[in-house]
Amino acid sequence: MKIAIIGTGYVGLVTGVCLSEIGHDVTCLDINPQKIELLQKGISPIYEPGLEDLMTKNIEADRLHFTTSHIVGLKDKDVIYIAVGTPQGEDGSADLTYIYNAARNVGQNITNDVVVVTKSTVPLGTNHKVREVVLANLEGNHCVEVVSNPEFLREGSAIHDSFHGDRIVIGADKEEAANIIEEINKPFGLPILKTSISSAEMIKYAANAFLATKISFINEIANLSEKVSANIEEVASGIGMDTRIGDKFLNAGIGYGGSCFPKDTHALVKISEDNEHDFHLLKSVIQINDTQKTLLVKKAIERLGSLEGKRVAMLGLAFKPETDDMREAASIVVAEKLVAEGAEVVAYDPIATENAKNILPEEVIYAEQIEDAIMDSDVVFILTDWKEIVEKALFLSSLFMKKPIIFDGRNCYKAEDALKMQVEYISVGRDSIQPTEEKEEEYVVASSY
Numbered sequence: 001m002k003i004a005i006i007g008t009g010y011v012g013l014v015t016g017v018c019l020s021e022i023g024h025d026v027t028c029l030d031i032n033p034q035k036i037e038l039l040q041k042g043i044s045p046i047y048e049p050g051l052e053d054l055m056t057k058n059i060e061a062d063r064l065h066f067t068t069s070h071i072v073g074l075k076d077k078d079v080i081y082i083a084v085g086t087p088q089g090e091d092g093s094a095d096l097t098y099i100y101n102a103a104r105n106v107g108q109n110i111t112n113d114v115v116v117v118t119k120s121t122v123p124l125g126t127n128h129k130v131r132e133v134v135l136a137n138l139e140g141n142h143c144v145e146v147v148s149n150p151e152f153l154r155e156g157s158a159i160h161d162s163f164h165g166d167r168i169v170i171g172a173d174k175e176e177a178a179n180i181i182e183e184i185n186k187p188f189g190l191p192i193l194k195t196s197i198s199s200a201e202m203i204k205y206a207a208n209a210f211l212a213t214k215i216s217f218i219n220e221i222a223n224l225s226e227k228v229s230a231n232i233e234e235v236a237s238g239i240g241m242d243t244r245i246g247d248k249f250l251n252a253g254i255g256y257g258g259s260c261f262p263k264d265t266h267a268l269v270k271i272s273e274d275n276e277h278d279f280h281l282l283k284s285v286i287q288i289n290d291t292q293k294t295l296l297v298k299k300a301i302e303r304l305g306s307l308e309g310k311r312v313a314m315l316g317l318a319f320k321p322e323t324d325d326m327r328e329a330a331s332i333v334v335a336e337k338l339v340a341e342g343a344e345v346v347a348y349d350p351i352a353t354e355n356a357k358n359i360l361p362e363e364v365i366y367a368e369q370i371e372d373a374i375m376d377s378d379v380v381f382i383l384t385d386w387k388e389i390v391e392k393a394l395f396l397s398s399l400f401m402k403k404p405i406i407f408d409g410r411n412c413y414k415a416e417d418a419l420k421m422q423v424e425y426i427s428v429g430r431d432s433i434q435p436t437e438e439k440e441e442e443y444v445v446a447s448s449y
């Protein structure tokens, strides 16, 4: 099978690399010449653990190719994956401009019969429209079938997820087309679920909406736990042991971000509205998440009175660890609020700083080392639980700050750790920890760190 992939974002690139790894001949296409130039040299434009090594291996094996030319990329292909972006439009719906452009590209450039596979997350009915657009732009007389094959990878563990995912969903109205895509995916050795196209389109939105709901639910329980002196970690463990609930996605914090949950929940609300269904629950999930992103700033103002002139070390900028992706990261909301409150913000992230510079307010200062961010700060905010941040933030705050105080949006530490380090520690869904001793000035000055 000769395969082409349109779009080399997260999904297109990871799909291309993994399909070539299981032995297929894959050509990845992108309209962005800078990306393709990097990829042809074996350099990944995104930070994703393990991706670059696997990519280089398959380029060297001559199974993985990159081009900006749709003429070259779509020639003689049997299967064409569409993996372009479906960003949030102004009214909350998925913007399908890139999808239909890609479908036009397919129609204009294919040279034989093809199965067009939609990897992108798209609203109900889109796959059928993709087929119509391809057929309307056909130059020759070719047979075109469409398959919905939604992607479930997580950023930061995308390669692992591709080889160890829970399922592969193949939505098709023609059995023959479904069988072709099943055959391509068999070497992954994962459970395959065959459905109709509409069900596959819905599965993707329903999965993301459910996971987002789980997060907003645990965040609501966390906010209530604080008021009644329950501990959200213990509560999450207790409910997670019930296999009907499951112990995953019960980490309370400052809400979900990223390139998918925010836009996909909005898109599903819009799909519901378009179908005269009022999705109350999902609207609440979104609202809870928006409020949760402002939680740390609210807590800091409650505790300190005002943040005017305070130097705040903001640790972690990416929407989650192991990625440089800043899309819908909580750090954006937090930085904007801190700047509006008159705080001086010093930001640190191990990987995402360059991307953050284009997105965070221009007043934000960037530290190259975590030590530089914490040194001389009045307050520490933890926004992303990178391993480095979890390992160092508590200790460095105790060492470098006159009156160490951490607002932790990811619940990185236990109460006893904060007490041992004599750091005031305010987290999510748990009692605040107050130091028991006055800190001596000499301790800071004489620190031998």
Ligand SMILES: NC(=O)c1ccc[n+]([C@@H]2O[C@H](COP(=O)([O-])OP(=O)(O)OC[C@H]3O[C@@H](n4cnc5c(N)ncnc54)[C@H](O)[C@@H]3O)[C@@H](O)[C@H]2O)c1
Residues within 6 Å of the ligand: 006, 007, 008, 009, 010, 011, 012, 029, 030, 031, 032, 035, 083, 084, 085, 086, 098, 101, 102, 105, 119, 120, 121, 122, 151, 152, 153, 154, 155, 259, 260
């Ligand atoms: N990012 C994730 O973790 C993830 C996971 C599962 C599903 N998804 C879904 O997959 C889709 C892609 O997401 P992403 O984050 O990889 O997207 P992205 O926006 O990062 O990348 C899309 C790429 O497609 C290219 N492109 C656009 N139109 C093109 C065309 N006509 N021809 C060739 N290239 C074209 C762009 O230049 C860009 O490089 C979205 O629908 C998203 O919801 C994303």
Ligand SMILES: O=c1ccn([C@@H]2O[C@H](COP(=O)(O)OP(=O)(O)O[C@H]3O[C@H](CO)[C@@H](O)[C@H](O)[C@H]3O)[C@@H](O)[C@H]2O)c(=O)[nH]1
Residues within 6 Å of the ligand: 121, 151, 152, 153, 154, 155, 156, 208, 211, 215, 248, 249, 250, 251, 252, 253, 254, 255, 256, 257, 258, 259, 260, 261, 319, 320
């Ligand atoms: O218990 C949890 C789990 C996650 N999060 C947050 O939720 C967001 C999303 O995390 P995660 O799901 O791990 O990352 P994504 O890469 O956005 O992956 C999600 O979105 C993808 C795009 O659709 C899907 O393919 C994946 O299955 C789905 O997990 C991040 O901000 C996390 O910090 C929490 O706050 N608490």
